Amino acid sequence: MKSPSSYRFSFGPWNISEGADPFGPEVRPAYPHEQKYALYKSLGFEGVQFHDDDVVTDIDAKSPAQIAAEARRIKSILDNEGLVPEFVAPRLWFAEQTVDGGYTSNSASDRQYAWERTQKSIDIANEIGSGALVLWLAREGTYIREAKDAKLAYERILETINRALEYDDKIEIWIEPKPNEPTDQAYVPTIGHAVALAYASQDPNRVKGLIETAHAQLAGLDPSDEMAFALAHDKLASVHLNDQNGLKYDQDKNFASSNLRAAFNQIRVLEAAGYGSRGEFIGLDVKAMRTQKGVPVTEHLSNSLRMFHHLVEKVRSYDTAKEAAFREARDYEGLELYVMEHLMGVHQASSPSTPNGEVLSAAQ
Ligand code: GLO
Ligand code: MG
Numbered sequence: 359m360k361s362p363s364s365y366r367f368s369f370g371p372w373n374i375s376e377g378a379d380p381f382g383p384e385v386r387p388a389y390p391h392e393q394k395y396a397l398y399k400s401l402g403f404e405g406v407q408f409h410d411d412d413v414v415t416d417i418d419a420k421s422p423a424q425i426a427a428e429a430r431r432i433k434s435i436l437d438n439e440g441l442v443p444e445f446v447a448p449r450l451w452f453a454e455q456t457v458d459g460g461y462t463s464n465s466a467s468d469r470q471y472a473w474e475r476t477q478k479s480i481d482i483a484n485e486i487g488s489g490a491l492v493l494w495l496a497r498e499g500t501y502i503r504e505a506k507d508a509k510l511a512y513e514r515i516l517e518t519i520n521r522a523l524e525y526d527d528k529i530e531i532w533i534e535p536k537p538n539e540p541t542d543q544a545y546v547p548t549i550g551h552a553v554a555l556a557y558a559s560q561d562p563n564r565v566k567g568l569i570e571t572a573h574a575q576l577a578g579l580d581p582s583d584e585m586a587f588a589l590a591h592d593k594l595a596s597v598h599l600n601d602q603n604g605l606k607y608d609q610d611k612n613f614a615s616s617n618l619r620a621a622f623n624q625i626r627v628l629e630a631a632g633y634g635s636r637g638e639f640i641g642l643d644v645k646a647m648r649t650q651k652g653v654p655v656t657e658h659l660s661n662s663l664r665m666f667h668h669l670v671e672k673v674r675s676y677d678t679a680k681e682a683a684f685r686e687a688r689d690y691e692g693l694e695l696y697v698m699e700h701l702m703g704v705h706q707a708s709s710p711s712t713p714n715g716e717v718l719s720a721a722q
Pocket of ligand 1: 409494534
């Protein structure tokens with residue numbers, strides 16, 4: 359088993375934010391973008407998740423040569439800080455041309471813009487030394503079903519994936535599914551959809567998924583089962599651990615803060631599958647509370663990481679022989695009590711019982 363320190367952690371610069379929400383302005387002055395890199399190591403992170411324009415600002419106004427030069431400059435900052443870029447994601451939800459989506463827009467020129475941003479993102483990934491393109495398909499969906507031809511939209515998404523695989527014969531494409539927000543209904547809402555696209559693509563080995571806890575919860579699904587599905591197909595390229603309190607806007611709460619047991623189960627599934635042993639990152643995608651004072655606010659990152667480490671310990675001290683005995687006896691009441699008391703740090707007396715109520719010795 360790996361020690362907790364052998365996990366590698368990443369977050370994106372957007373996770374250090376100014377605290378604006380749709381109901382009010384920034385509550386903290388912006389922390390200069392390029393000074394954020396210096397915070398990573400001391401917070402316990404080594405990977406940087408990037409949007410294309412986190413690397414190259416004002417990307418639409420720049421030539422390919424300017425984009426490459428700017429990307430190389432950021433790469434040298436990363437090298438100096440001892441950081442690695444985890445992925446680059448085209449930010450296809452900000453520009454005027456992506457108001458109605460990128461790859462699935464009804465406008466041919468907007469689709470062309472989305473493709474060009476995708477090419478630029480792959481070029482940037484190559485310059486900074488990342489082998490992965492993340493597609494969070496933010497606006498690839500509809501607010502009303504009649505707005506787009508959904509079958510055509512799915513065909514267009516697959517066509518774009520194939521185009522990207524052809525454009526670069528090494529890049530991996532990691533799809534980050536999310537069921538809603540900013541659209542009412544997003545295409546590719548779950549990891550099942552993403553894995554289906556991977557298998558349908560020209561090079562299934564290079565198309566994988568990135569599962570965010572909150573996105574699975576927003577789809578009404580259990581994040582650990584979603585992770586298990588991807589792992590069973592060897593398609594879990596990365597995770598965005600965070601949390602979510604019920605079905606509402608995407609909250610990006612601190613990992614384990616709302617659903618402790620679900621968080622335990624995510625780590626239980628990741629650990630059992632040896633996730634991370636091929637260098638996969640544990641990514642966080644957490645937002646600071648708007649109420650938090652200070653500049654920059656980073657407690658949400660360090661606290662989430664701390665909870666991750668605590669839960670790794672909980673997974674490693676979890677008695678799997680006991681679990682097996684409870685399963686054998688089909689005593690899931692007993693198993694649940696064991697799990698709950700284990701998480702609470704309560705001394706456990708519970709053991710599986712036979713249908714007659716006798717305590718099974720194997721589990722004692
Ligand atoms: C939003 C997503 C977003 C992505 C990021 C990388 O809900 O989680 O934060 O992770 O854009 O693609
Ligand atoms: Mg995310």
